[in-house]
Amino acid sequence: xxxxxxxxxxxxxxxxxxxxxxxxxxxxxxxxxxxxxxxxxxxxxxxxxxxxxxxxxxxxxxxxxxxxxxxxxxxxxxxxxxxxxxxxxxxxxxxxxxxxxxxxxxxxxxxxxxxxxxxxxxxxxxxxxxxxxxxxxxxxxxxxxxxxxxxxxxxxxxxxxxxxxxxxxxxxxxxxxxxxxxxxxxxxxxxxxxxxxxxxxxxxxxxxxxxxxxxxxxxxxxxxxxxxxxxxxxxxxxxxxxxxxxxxxxxxxxxxxxxxxxxxxxxxxxxxxxxxxxxxxxxxxxxxxxxxxxxxxxxxxxxxxxxxxxxxxxxxxxxxxxxxxxxxxxxxxxxxxxxxxxxxxxxxxxxxxxxxxxxxxxxxxxxxxxxxxxxxxxxxxxxxxxxxxxxxxxxxxxxxxxxxxxxxxxxxxxxxxxxxxxxxxxxxxxxxxxxxxxxxxxxxxxxxxxxxxxxxxxxxxxxxxxxxxxxxxxxxxxxxxxxxxxxxxxxxxxxxxxxxxxxxxxxxxxxxxxxxxxxxxxxxxxxxxxxxxxxxxxxxxxxxxxxxxxxxxxxxxxxxxxxxxxxxxxxxxxxxxxxxxxxxxxxxxxxxxxxxxxxxxxxxxxxxxxxxxxxxxxxxxxxxxxxxxxxxxxxxxxxxxxxxxxxxxxxxxxxxx
Amino acid sequence: xxxxxxxxxxxxxxxxxxxxxxxxxxxxxxxxxxxxxxxxxxxxxxxxxxxxxxxxxxxxxxxxxxxxxxxxxxxxxxxxxxxxxxxxxxxxxxxxxxxxxxxxxxxxxxxxxxxxxxxxxxxxxxxxxxxxxxxxxxxxxxxxxxxxxxxxxxxxxxxxxxxxxxxxxxx
Numbered sequence: 001x002x003x004x005x006x007x008x009x010x011x012x013x014x015x016x017x018x019x020x021x022x023x024x025x026x027x028x029x030x031x032x033x034x035x036x037x038x039x040x041x042x043x044x045x046x047x048x049x050x051x052x053x054x055x056x057x058x059x060x061x062x063x064x065x066x067x068x069x070x071x072x073x074x075x076x077x078x079x080x081x082x083x084x085x086x087x088x089x090x091x092x093x094x095x096x097x098x099x100x101x102x103x104x105x106x107x108x109x110x111x112x113x114x115x116x117x118x119x120x121x122x123x124x125x126x127x128x129x130x131x132x133x134x135x136x137x138x139x140x141x142x143x144x145x146x147x148x149x150x151x152x153x154x155x156x157x158x159x160x161x162x163x164x165x166x167x168x169x170x171x172x173x174x175x176x177x178x179x180x181x182x183x184x185x186x187x188x189x190x191x192x193x194x195x196x197x198x199x200x201x202x203x204x205x206x207x208x209x210x211x212x213x214x215x216x217x218x219x220x221x222x223x224x225x226x227x228x229x230x231x232x233x234x235x236x237x238x239x240x241x242x243x244x245x246x247x248x249x250x251x252x253x254x255x256x257x258x259x260x261x262x263x264x265x266x267x268x269x270x271x272x273x274x275x276x277x278x279x280x281x282x283x284x285x286x287x288x289x290x291x292x293x294x295x296x297x298x299x300x301x302x303x304x305x306x307x308x309x310x311x312x313x314x315x316x317x318x319x320x321x322x323x324x325x326x327x328x329x330x331x332x333x334x335x336x337x338x339x340x341x342x343x344x345x346x347x348x349x350x351x352x353x354x355x356x357x358x359x360x361x362x363x364x365x366x367x368x369x370x371x372x373x374x375x376x377x378x379x380x381x382x383x384x385x386x387x388x389x390x391x392x393x394x395x396x397x398x399x400x401x402x403x404x405x406x407x408x409x410x411x412x413x414x415x416x417x418x419x420x421x422x423x424x425x426x427x428x429x430x431x432x433x434x435x436x437x438x439x440x441x442x443x444x445x446x447x448x449x450x451x452x453x454x455x456x457x458x459x460x461x462x463x464x465x466x467x468x469x470x471x472x473x474x475x476x477x478x479x480x481x482x483x484x485x486x487x488x489x490x491x492x493x494x495x496x497x498x499x500x501x502x503x504x505x506x507x508x509x510x511x512x513x514x515x516x517x518x519x520x521x522x523x524x525x526x527x528x529x530x531x532x533x534x535x536x537x538x539x540x541x542x543x544x545x546x547x548x549x550x551x552x553x554x555x556x557x558x559x560x561x562x563x564x565x566x567x568x569x570x571x572x573x574x575x576x577x578x579x580x581x582x583x584x585x586x587x588x589x590x591x592x593x594x595x596x597x598x599x600x601x602x603x604x605x606x607x608x609x610x611x612x613x614x615x616x617x618x619x620x621x622x623x624x625x626x627x628x629x630x631x632x633x634x635x636x637x638x639x640x641x642x643x644x645x646x647x648x649x650x651x652x653x654x655x656x657x
Numbered sequence: 658x659x660x661x662x663x664x665x666x667x668x669x670x671x672x673x674x675x676x677x678x679x680x681x682x683x684x685x686x687x688x689x690x691x692x693x694x695x696x697x698x699x700x701x702x703x704x705x706x707x708x709x710x711x712x713x714x715x716x717x718x719x720x721x722x723x724x725x726x727x728x729x730x731x732x733x734x735x736x737x738x739x740x741x742x743x744x745x746x747x748x749x750x751x752x753x754x755x756x757x758x759x760x761x762x763x764x765x766x767x768x769x770x771x772x773x774x775x776x777x778x779x780x781x782x783x784x785x786x787x788x789x790x791x792x793x794x795x796x797x798x799x800x801x802x803x804x805x806x807x808x809x810x811x812x813x814x815x816x817x818x819x820x821x822x823x824x825x826x827x828x
Contacts (some may be wrong), residue, residue, distance in 0.1 A: 165731060168764060310683030323684050331677055338669065387679040 016081050019069035020160040026062030027154050029055050030147035034140050041136025041209070049136040053124050056143050060117030063150070067114045070107060070159050074100050080166040083107060083159045089172035096173055099183050103173055105307060105322070106159035108190055113149040115194035120146065123198045123223055130202075130215055137205035145197050148329050157322050181241035188237055189261060192230030193299045196264055198223040199271075200296035203289045204337070207344045217275045217288065222636070224292070228272060229632050231265045236625040244585060249522060249596055249613040251621070252513075254403045259383045260302025263376050267295040270372040273365050280426060281362060286341065287369070293337040298376075300330045310387060359429055364421035371414050378406040412463055415510060418503055419444070419470035422478070436477070443473025464514040471507035475500045498635015505627030512620025519616040524600070526609045536614040538595050540567070545606055555584075558599045558608045562588055569599040569610065594618045694789055695809065699724070699800045702784035704756050704777065707769055712777040714784075714800065717752045721826040722800040726786055727778075728758045729768035731794045737813040738772050744819050745776045751823065756781050758794060801826040 037052030039045075070083070074097050079085040087100045087107070096103075102111040120142040127135040153159065199220040206216040238258065239251035252258060271291035277284045304310075308323030382398045419440040425433060447469035451462055478500055482489050490497045525533040527542040534540075541561040548555040557570040567586035588595045596613040603609075694700065702724070703713035714722060725741060727734035745753040755778025757765055765780060789798060789809075799808040799822045807825045810818065 167728070167731075304680065308684055310680065327677075327680055327684060330680070334673060334677075338673070342666065384676065384679060387683040388675065391679045391682040 015069055015073055015076075015078060016160045016162050019066045019073070020154070020158060022062045022066040022069065023150055023154040023158070023160070026059045026066065027147060027150040029059035029062060030143050030150050033059055034143035034147055037136045037140035037143060041133050041140060044132055046132055049132050049139070052136060052143070053127075053139050056117075056124060056139055056146070057121050059143065059146060059150070060114075060121050063110070063114050063117045063146075066153075066160075067101070067110055070110060071098065071101055074098070077170070079168070079170050080162055081159070082161045082163055085163060085167055085170040087170070087173055089170040092170075092173055095180075095183060099186075100173060102186050102190060104159075106153065106157045106161075108186065109149060109153055109157060109322075110159050111187065112190050112194045113146065113153060115191045116142075116146055116149065116197055119195055119198055119223065119226070120201070123202070123220065127202075127219065130206075130219055131209070131211065133209035134202070134205045134211055134216065137208045138201045141201040141204050142197065145201070152322055152325055156325055179241070179245050181237065181245060185234060185237040185241050188230055189234030192227050192234050193264070193303065195223055195227035195230060196268070196296045196299045199227070199292045203292040204340055207289060207340045210344065213285075214275075214278050214282070217278060221275070224268060224272060224275075225632060225636055227295075228265065228268045229629060231261065231268065232625070232632075233629055235261055235265060236622070236629075240622060243618070244587065249520065249598070249611070249615065251618075254382065254400050256383050257302075257306050259379050260298070260305050263379055263383075264295045264298040264302065266372050266376045266379070267291055267298060270369045271295065274369050277362050277365050283362065284366075290341060291369075293341065294376075297330070297333055297337060298380075300326065300333055304330055305383065359424065361421070361424045361426045364417055364424050368414060368417050368421065371410050371417070375407045375410045375414075378410065379403065382406075408460070412467065415464070415467040415471060415507075418506065419467060419474050422474055422500070422503065439477035440470035440474045444470035458518060461514065461518050464510060468507045468510045468514070471510075472504060475504040475507070494637075495635045498631045498633075501631030501635070502628045503631075505624040505629075505631055508620050508624030508627060510624075512617045512622075512624060515617035515620070516615045520613060522611060522613045524609065524611050526601075526603075526607055528605075528607050533610070533612060535595075535612045536593070538562070538593075538614055540595070540597065540612065542608060542610070545602055545608055556599065556602050558602070558610070560586070560597060560610075562595060567595070567597050569597045571599050571602070589619055591619060592616065694798070694806045697806060698804050699798070699806050700784060700788035702756060702788070703782050704754060704779045705782045706777050706779040707766065710777065711782060712754055714754065715804070717754070718804045719802055720750065720752050721802050721823075722752045722754060723823065723826075724754050724756060724789075724798040724800060726756050726758055726789070726791050726794055726796045726798075728794055729764035734795045734813070735772055737795060737815075738774075740814055740816050740819055742775045744816070744823065748823065751826070752776075754778070756786070758786050758791070797822075799823065799826045 033052050033055035036048055036055060040048035040052055072078075073081050073084050074088060075094070077084065077088070077090060077097075083104060083106050084100075087104045088097050092100070100107065102108040124135070124139055124142070127138055130138075202216040202220045206213075235258075238261070242253070243251040268291075271288060274284050274291060275288050278288050304323065304326040307326065310323070382402055385398055420437065423433060423436045423440070444466040447466040448462065451465055456462060456465075479490070479497070482497075521536040523533065523535045527533060529542055529544045532539055532541045539562075543559045543561055543566075545556060545558050548557060553572045555570050555572050557568050560567040560569070565588060567588055569586040570584040572584060583598055586597045594613075594615040596615055598611045598613075599608060600611050601609040699714050699722070701713065701715055703711050703716075705711050714724060723741070723745075725737075741753060741755075745751070753776035755774050755776065757778065757780045762780075769778075786796075789796070795811075795813055797810045797814060798806055799810075801807045808822050810822060814822075
C-alpha cells in the first residue's frame with residue numbers, strides 16, 4: 001500500500017529501525033575490525049592490517065549514522081522512540097532538544113561511542129609510522145572497546161527502543177538540566193572520557209608488540225593532551241554549573257560523580273609530566289604505561305559508578321541494566337592491563353633508577369607523580385568506602401572533611417613543587433638554579449608577611465596563599481627574563497611557555513579556591529519588603545516579591561537592591577513534573593567577592609527568607625581555569641601541524657604494491 | 658620471579674578482588690532504585706477533576722483507595738476502564754482515583770467525553786508519578802485505610818485480578 005508508506009507515522013517508525021540497524025552493523029564491523037586486526041598484527045600481514053583499520057572507519061561511520069538518526073528523531077519529536085519521549089517534550093526549547101542527545105543514559109552512551117570512533121579513527125590515520133604491529137594492535141584494542149559500547153547500545157540500552165503506543169507528548173527534560181550549562185558541560189566531560197581510550201590503546205599495543213619505547217607517547221601525546229584539556233574544561237564547567245544552578249553556595253562537594261571525573265584528570269596530569277622524563281631521558285617506561293592504563297581504568301570505573309547507581313550521588317541517571325555489563329568490562333580491562341604490565345614490561349614498579357639525583361627535574365617529576373597518585377588514592381578510597389564497608393557489614397560514608405584532611409597536605413606539597421620544580425635542571429643542580437630560586441622564595445616571603453600583617457592567623461591559609469605566590473613568582477620571573485633577553489623564544493618554545501601559563505592559571509585557581517573556602521560567609525535572613533540585611537559588609541535591601549507565570553513553570557521572584565543593581569533570586573515550580581521546585585540563584589560578581597543570594601522560602605505576607613553568601617575571589621577560579629586551558633591549547637596548537645605530519649607519513653600508510 | 662614481585666602481585670590480586678567484589682555487592686544494593694512504596698505510607702498525590710475539584714490521596718485517609726495512573730493516549734488504559742468503573746460502582750466503601758499523566762488538556766477532555774470516568778479523575782496537580790516509581794502505564798496502587806500502600810500492579814487490570822488486589826485492602 002503506497003499510501004501507508006507515505007504515512008508520517010510509518011516513516012518515523014522506520015527511522016527507529018534504521019538507527020537500530022546502524023548500531024548492529026557497527027557492532028558487526030567493530031567486532032570484525034578487532035578480530036582481524038589482532039590476527040593481522042600477530043601475522044604481520046600489511047594488507048589485512050589495512051583492512052582492519054578500514055573496518056574500524058566503517059564502524060565509526062555506522063555510529064555516526066545512528067547518531068544522525070537519533071538527532072533527527074529528537075528534532076522531529078518522534079515520540080514513538082522511548083528515548084525521545086522520556087527526555088524531551090513539545091515545549092522543550094530546540095537547543096535543549098538537540099542536547100537531549102546526550103541528556104539521558106542511552107543517548108550519552110551513543111555520544112561517547114561516537115567520540116571514541118571519531119578520535120580513534122583520527123589516531124589511526126597516521127599510526128602506520130609506529131610499525132605494522134603496534135598500529136594493528138592499537139586498531140584491535142580500539143575496535144574491541146568500540147564493539148563493547150556498540151554491544152551495550154544495540155542489545156542492553158538501545159536509544160532506538162520503540163513504544164507500543166506513540167504518546168502525543170513526551171515527559172520533558174529534568175528541570176535541573178534545563179540550563180545552558182547543560183549544553184556544554186556533559187558533552188565536554190563525556191568527550192574527555194572517550195579520549196582517554198586512545199593513549200590506553202596505543203600504550204597497550206606498544207606493550208603487546210614489545211615496543212615500549214617513547215614512539216607511542218609521541219604519537220598519542222596530542223590525544224592525551226586533548227583528553228586532559230577536555231577533562232579540565234569539563235571539570236571547570238561542572239563547577240561553574242553547580243555554583244550557578246544548584247544554589248548551595250559552593251562548586252565542589254566531593255560527590256562520587258565529581259570524584260570519578262577528578263581521578264582520571266589527576267592520573268593524566270601525572271602522566272603528562274612523567275612522559276617528558278621518558279621522552280628526554282628514556283626513564284619511567286613502565287610507570288608511564290601504568291599511568292595511561294590507570295587513567296583509562298578510572299574512566300571505566302567512573303562510568304560504572306555513575307551509571308549503575310551503586311553509590312548515592314546528586315547525579316542521578318535512570319537505573320538500567322548496563323551496570324553488570326560495565327562491571328564486566330571494567331574487570332576485563334583491569335585483568336588485561338595488569339596481565340600486560342606484569343608479563344610484557346621488563347621491570348614492574350620501577351619508578352626511578354638509582355643514578356637519578358633526587359634534586360633534579362626528573363626527581364621533581366617523580367615526586368609530583370607520587371603526590372598526584374597519592375591524591376588519586378585518597379579520592380578513590382573515599383569513593384569506594386561505602387561499598388567496601390557495606391560489603392563487610394557496616395556501611396560508612398566519608399564527607400568533605402576526610403578529603404580535605406587527607407588530600408589537602410598532598411595538594412599543598414604539589415603547590416610547593418610547582419614553585420620549585422620548573423626551576424630545577426635535568427640531571428643535576430647547577431649554581432644558576434640557586435639564583436633562580438630567589439624569586440619563588442621572595443614571592444612566598446612577601447605573601448606571608450602581607451598575610452600576617454593583615455591579621456590572618458589560620459594555618460592552612462598561611463600555607464596555601466604564600467605557596468601560590470611562590471608559583472606565580474616562578475612563572476612571572478621566567479616570562480620577564482625571557483621577554484627581556486630573547487622575546488621571540490616565547491613564541492618559538494610555545495609548549496614550554498604554554499605550560500608555564502597553565503601553571504600560573506593553576507596558582508590563580510588555587511587562590512580562588514582557598515579564598516572562597518576559608519573566607520566564605522553566610523547568613524539566613526527573613527525580611528519584609530523594605531528591610532535590609534548586611535553580610536560581610538555588603539548590604540542588600542529586599543524590595544518585594546512577585547509571581548510570574550511562564551509556559552511550563554511558575555516563578556516566585558524576590559527583588560533585592562544591591563548598590564545600583566537589582567538581584568532577582570527566584571523559585572520555579574514545574575507543574576508538569578509533579579510540582580518539582582527549582583531554585584534560581586542571583587549572583588553579583590565583583591573582582592573581590594561574589595554576593596550570592598538564594599531565595600529559600602516565601603511567606604503569605606510578602607516576606608521572604610534568603611540565604612546570602614559572600615564568596616571571596618570565586619572569579620579567580622574561572623579566570624585561572626581559562627588560563628590553564630588557553631595555556632595548554634596555545635602551547636600545543638601548530639607545534640607540528642597534523643596536516644604536515646599526515647603528508648610526511650602518507651607514504652608508509654599506503655598499501656604495498 | 659623474585660620474592661618481591663610475587664608479594665606485589667599477591668597484594669594486587671587481593672586488592673583487585675576486594676574492589677571487584679565490593680562493586681558486585683554494590684550492584685546488588687544499588688542506592689538508586691524504584692522508590693520502595695510497598696508497605697510504606699502512600700506518597701502525597703493530588704489530582705484536579707474536570708469540574709475543578711481537587712482530590713488528594715492523603716485526604717481520603719480512613720478509606721481504602723485504588724489509585725490508577727492512566728493517560729488519554731494510553732490504549733490499555735481504555736481497556737481496563739470498564740473493569741475499574743464497575744468495581745468502583747459495586748464497592749462504595751472504596752475510593753477510586755484516576756491520575757492522568759503527561760497529558761494535554763484537550764486530550765483529557767476528549768477522553769472524558771468518550772469514556773467518562775465514574776470516579777474522580779484528572780491531571781496530577783501535586784506530587785508525581787515518580788514518587789510511586791511508575792515506569793509505564795497503566796499502573797495501579799492499592800492503599801489501605803491507614804494510608805499504607807499494600808500492593809501495586811502494572812499493566813491493564815482484568816476483573817479477577819482487581820478483585821484479588823481489592824481484597825488485600827478491604828477493611
